[in-house]
Amino acid sequence: MKKKVLSVVLASAMALSLAACANTTTDNGAATDNGTSTTETTNTTDNTAAAEEEEAYQLSTLRMVVDGTLTANEDNRQDAFEEQWEKAVSEKMGYAVDLVIDQQDHSGYKDAVGRILLGGDLPDVMIMSADMYKQYQTTGLLWNMADAYENAEFQSRMDMPLINQNMKTADGALYGFAPYYGNGCVTYVKQSWADAVGIDLSTIKTYDDYINLLTAFATGDPDGNGVDGDTYGVIAAGFGKMDEAPYINYMSEFYQGAYPAILQDENGVWYDGFQTQEMKDALLRMQDAYNKKLIDPETLTASTKIAREKFFSNDQTGSSGAFTYWAGTWYQTLTDNLIKNEVDTDLVMLAPIKETVDTWGGYLNREAPVWVILDDGDGNDARENAIFKAFIETMLDGGTVQTLWTYGAEDVHWSTKAEEFVLNAGTDKEKAYSYAEGEFHLKQAPNDPNSLWKKNLIDPALVVAHLNDDTPAAAAKGTDLATQGNKFFTANCVDAPAGASCQTLTDYAADIADAKNAVIASVVTQNGDVDAAMEGYKTAVGAIIDQALAELNAQ
């Protein structure tokens, strides 16, 4: 009897809870409160009143969700950045705005965004990769900021207006804002290894030259340990990142004109680049190089961290001579690590090979990450306009706030006060810095006094609107290598193809990625027949690809 009573009680509790939950969830299909504390003064219907309302709308808190690209994280005095942002923005807006930073783990950011949006407690702004943005831009979750963007103050200082203009939909809507362009990867080669195998890197012009270089690295003794053939030509984090455009970045010499995704031809017709002859040729090039042990076999499973660390490891046995990775700041970072590990002092950037230039035109500049404003769906743009003004417009104000996003907090991450400091004091890597009063300079990184702070979220070399000349940071000089890297990439890049977005692709993204990965693994690492593998791909997801293409071409 007791068991029965207990069972009835438990079942009733579950049923009641279920009913309660169902009620809650069915009610919130329409507008949801995003949790932002706000103050509205009027609620009228005529246009004048609405404009007045927008004018009067005041944010009290602004919650942003960001990934690891905000380098002023909690270990790097994010509190100082937040405090100075609040002070500067509150002065600009004429009322106090409290910034709440929700910084998510970088590698799990995609999952985190899904969970946050699913929870219904929407933040005010969040950063999204280009792929993520494509998936969400038509969902109604993101606010169309086209008008606010056109009227923004930073338009007068815009250096690269096309970056954001190109993100507009066919009907002119703009759901995200990119404060900097996407950046891309270039191929780095260790100079000492090239010297050891007697190859002049300036002669690497074609795919054959590149393969000869890799062969020399893989069969010779470029690391000078007395053993031939214990090194590799190149390593990468995968043979193609099928979940991150532009996919071919880390192996561009092998992909050449191939692109493993849906893209548009010159007539605007969408087609599947994965099923083209170019893709088959690319797979066979990788297969050949893999079989000849020019590519580190761990490329299949290596994460970017593992690939990087193998490249600059202090034990160069099993390392590679070439590594295709991000341009700009990473040029400095990779070189610093090679020097720190006493591997090499010079890293050389290779210009794109002829085959890449002839097909794409150069290295691919990925579509930029964007900031989006979450629409509360109440049909009134007052809150969203206020967020645009407080967050996005100030982000490129050319002065204090742009400096905060670019270099971090004053006197914490950078300063104009006279000072001297030494990095790696007492070691053979000791380096002294001395600055006069008024001279803009970066300080020691808060979490590592032995390294120099580099930048905050915005890369100064990639930003779409410049700082005002009277801003102290306008006199900043990037590190030599980072600046060189950015210039080199900019001179040798073209924009990556625009990504496709439709419901079918969203619904079957994981299945399509699995099918592509299966083909790549089968052909490249298991010496599989490329035609048979492609047939397998068609059998697995061909129907869904056709459906997606039909949707896209009907748009």
Next chain:
Amino acid sequence: MSKKEIRFTSTGDPVRQKPLSLRIWQNRGFYFMFLPVFAFVLIMYYWPMLGIRFSFFEYKASGRGAMTWVGLQHFQTMFLNPIKAPAFWTAFKNTIELSVVKLLITTFASVIVSIFLNEMQNIHAKKALQTVIYLPHFMSWAVVASIFSLFLSPSSTGLVNGILQSTGVLKHGEYVYFLASSVWWKPIYYLINIWKETGWGTIIFLATLSGINPELYEAADIDGASRGQKIWYVTVPALANTIITVLILNLAKVMNLFESVFVLYNTAVYDVSDVISTYIYRQTFATMNPDYGFSTAVGLFKSLVGCVLVLVCNWASKKTRGRGII
């Protein structure tokens, strides 16, 4: 329905039970102490189960948290959709195969090691060995995967490939990519599981072995039994009931396979390594705007299979041990 049992006092009068409310009131102290436990069970065990309702809804991040009733559509997609069903059934088959084979070989290995440990005469060596073989159990799967990835690396720094090359099994420059080979992945997975879990699995068998009546061995000695015969005719039969119990209890958990596979698999071996939990993970987190309803439906199916296995095990336990496990 069984007839209610009537109890009698020593004088033959039927016992008159007090009303439930009165009994609760009289034992209110105990019920009060039970309340936190009851609340804990409700919140931690039953409240999360409400999430199973998602499997009957379309539930996407793009829907602002709203859910759309779709009935059994997700189950139809899972079982029959030509795009999703093949991967699902592959994952289902792999889950059963990997779990059951792993269970059988780790249990077998634990029994063998337990018997060897039981036969060891040097108590210090026995304790040292026990400690050494228990240790891997306490390492996280992430660490274990890192260690074995280094050992089995196909690059020139890989220990196993290096040994195979230096002993002439492989030619110089040749290698086996153990963790990216559909042929090698499963044997390596089982091997790693044996290394990690065998030691821990011996605890329960050693406890059983310590409880065997020494007189049985003395009798065997008198009968002239050899050491091997004593193991075969005394030790193994004594362990039989425990072996069956361990197998039955673990059989109920065969669907719970995620971490060990997740840290060791890769795109080249999905066909032999993908299990239901890793399939759910990719369907949910490898896409930008996942339908959590579909993921929940797959999870619910996994739970239902697990539930059936528990009931089967309970039935098997009643048959073999005379009492159930639940």
